[in-house]
Amino acid sequence: MAIKQLAGxxxxxxxxxxxxxxMHVGALHVLELPAGFKGSFLEALRKHMRTRMPHLPALRRRLAAVGLNVVNPAWVDAEPDLEQHIVPVALPAxxxxxxxxxxxARLHPQLLPRERPLWKFHVFEGLAPSPDDGATRVALYTQLHHAAVDGQAAVALAAVILDLTPVPRDMPARPPRKRHEPGTLSLLRGALLHQAKQYMNAARALPGAIGTLGASAGDAAGALLGLLRGKSASASPLKLAPRTRLNRSITAGRSFATVSLPLAELHRLRKVHGASLNDAVLFLCGTALRRLFLDWHELPKKPLVAAVPVSTRAAGDTASNNQATMSTVTLGTHIADPxxxxxxxxxxxxAMKSSLGTLKDLMPLDFPSLGLPWLMEGAARLYGAASMAEKLPALANVAISNVPxxxxxxxxxxxxxxxxxxTSIAVHGMTLNITVQTYGDSLEFGLMACxxxxxxxxxxxxxxxxxxxEWRGMAA
Known part of the structure; x- marks a missing residue:
């Protein structure tokens, strides 16, 4: 693998x-072992991953600092020690x-070591057997750093690791890769060339960006004028979120819960109401949050606002990097009638979808990084230490992400x-993350919070x- 500086x-x-x-993402999987399975699933998984590792370059690289960390680090080759990356966790029988x-919730706050490839698998043993047929169960909690993958890139990795049948498929052989350990000068030369390229790209993109910004500013000014005149703007993406207990500085503790909902029924209900599956997720989350805030006697008069990641990945692109932008949508939590x-x-x-073209144009995936590591790391520490989340306006209350x-x-x-x-990321000022993914005949929710x-x-x-x-009752 050639030296590759991380994109911005x-x-x-x-x-x-x-x-x-x-800043890692992942998933919790409950697994049923085949009848007659003997031995250790932990060892079986390590053996399995050894066979797949040649096809998983994103799991065979580590970070290398460049130029006293004044520019983005680079990815360099590194063969993971599976004894360190796939580890056992014992639970009570x-x-x-x-x-x-x-x-x-206990494991999620543990940071991934930067000197190793940025991933870790935790294998849980001690689970109760299947209530249906008594099959032995284990579980797996995966951690993948968001610097290496976004949601759809993680799905692409899973496509290599997982199989469609109990018998693992044979993977095409790949010749052993020659390890390349770059020197300091090589890293620095590559970083400087990358920076020069980014400045040239930024200069070429500037005229178009100015035009896009002008159009966006005009749209925003029109929406703001409507708000000042008292016109309804429920469909406008121009919304500040009401301040709630979710808009605080985050601490290291986590709370995590899961839920599975039947996918076929969700499709039936959404079609009755002319909604997409993503609309259904937003409606269900808003309805649940409304109930929770009523319990607290803290329901805001203004609707809660969700930050919604939007993929910019082209169809068929399986690159292990981040290709996404962010938008917001109001959840109607102030409305009692479902x-x-x-x-x-x-x-x-x-309204959010209508603004996505502009957002994609304005959100570059890469940009010059000279000095950014020091600046961003300092700002992140200061933001938390100074409790800035409690002082600045809230742009959103909750992150809601729907990954196919x-x-x-x-x-x-x-x-x-x-x-x-x-399992995903809770951040300063937005201490709840709800991430959803389809699997089999279910829609799987992971709720991660401070x-x-x-x-x-x-x-x-x-x-x-x-x-x-409640939605079933509406469709009756």
Missing amino acids: LDASFLFLETAEMP GSGMVALEEAV QKRLAHVLAASA GPQVVLYLAGARMITNYP SDSLPETATLAAYLREALE
């Missing part, structure tokens, strides 16, 4: 990471989902994967189930 967006996840704000969720709340979400979602996933049953080292709950501001993720998961019940 990828490197940002490194610079913003602190002890309170780890007979453990279930609650114990797994608590274990993930039909009107759904109508609000549909209108807000349509496989709708077939998959297997890992011969074990059938039962669940695929995403435990100081939201210890009740299990309650929120229960309210997501109740939100689906």
Whole structure:
């Protein structure tokens, strides 16, 4: 693998990471072992990963600092020690989902060592057997640094690691790669060439960016004028979020909960109301959050606002990097009537989609980084230490991400994967992250929050189930 300096967006996840704000993503999988399985699943998984590792370059690279860390680091070749990257976690015998969720909440704040490839797999043993047929169960919690992958890149990695049958497929042989350990001068030369290229690209893109910014400013000014005149702007993406307990500085503790909802029924309900699956996710999350804020007697008069990552990845692109931008959408949480709340979400979602072309043009994936590591790392530490999240206006209350996933049953080292709950990032000023991914015949929710501001993720998961019940009643 050639030396490759991290793109600006990828490197940002490194610079913003602190002890309170780890920047890795992953998933919690419950797995059922095949009948008659003997031995250790941990060892079976290590053996399996050795066979797949030649096809997983994103897991065989580490960071190398460049020029006293004044520019983005580079990826260099590194063969992972699977004894360190795939590790056992013992749970009390007979453990279930609650114990797994608590274990993930404890493990999630642990930072990935920067001197190794930025990933780690935790294998849980001690789970209760399947309630259906008594099959032996284990679980896997994966950590992948966001500097290396975004949601869809993680799905592409899973496509290499997982199989469609209990018998792992044969992978085409690849010749051993010649390890390349670059010297300091080589790294610095590559970084300087990359910086020069980025400045040239920025100069070429400047005229178009100015035009796009002008058009965006005009749209924003029109929306703002409408707001000042008292016109309804429920569908406008120009919204500040109400300040809530979710808009605080984050601490190192985490709360994590999961929920699976039936995908076929969600598709039936969304079609009845002319909604997309993403609209359905926003409506269900908004409904559950409304109920939680009512419990707290803290429901804002203004609607809660969700920050929604939007992929800019081209179809078929499986590169292991970040290709996404961010938009916002209001959730209608101030509306008691569920039909009107759904109508609000549909209108807000349509307004968000209409602005995506501009957002994609304005959000570069790479940009000059000279001095940025020091600047961003210092700013991240200062932001948390000075409790800036409590002082600045809130742009969003919650992150809600919907990542397309496989709708077939998959297997890992011969074990059938039962669940695929995403685990993602909570940040200063937005201490709750709800990430959703389709798997098999379910829509899998992973709720990750700062435990100081939201210890009740299990309650929120229960309210997501109740939100689906409410939607069923609307369609009756």
